Amino acid sequence: KQEVTQIPAALSVPEGENLVLNCSFTDSAIYNLQWFRQDPGKGLTSLLLIQSSQREQTSGRLNASLDKSSGRSTLYIAASQPGDSATYLCAVKAAGNKLTFGGGTRVLVKP
């Protein structure tokens, strides 16, 4: 059974510092990995999708890498801003069209 882990569960950084968020998964037979952002009490906003054949994806200040063989993905957010404060979730898609989610990392960027 696929298990997805995100460590740490919470992170606090000063504004301007780069953020590094980790995601690990136990079964490397995935189709893709998706990173989401969730603000308190709100739904999920998709940030980046990495196909299993890709090693990274970039969108603005966000860069996500994928190492399928070691079961890891990292989300980098450059030059963090207070508006980046949110919970970040990763999810992997395997056979059966289902997503398996990690527990999330709650990020606080202090001005």
Added chain:
Amino acid sequence: DVKVTQSSRYLVKRTGEKVFLECVQDMDHENMFWYRQDPGLGLRLIYFSYDVKMKEKGDIPEGYSVSREKKERFSLILESASTNQTSMYLCASSPPGQGSFRSSYEQYFGPGTRLTVT
């Protein structure tokens, strides 16, 4: 932009009531999903549907049923609400992909419904 809407942001129901949660997407997506999100347990898949009138159980279907009569609408039904069904419910949709890209598309989420059962 893909838009997924849910009928209510907040809902309070009594134990034993029948509860309907509605989800509508406007992008003609074949796949639709219902999740619940609880502190410490993360997001868990309740049911999903890959076509009209088709449904499949997710990881925690007990106590729930679903209905997909039209492509754009996917309803989650709590036949007899219980306090342990108090949770945040999230709906999502995605296109099906084709062939080897069947699972390559991302899921788009609605804003969520915070359900409290008293």
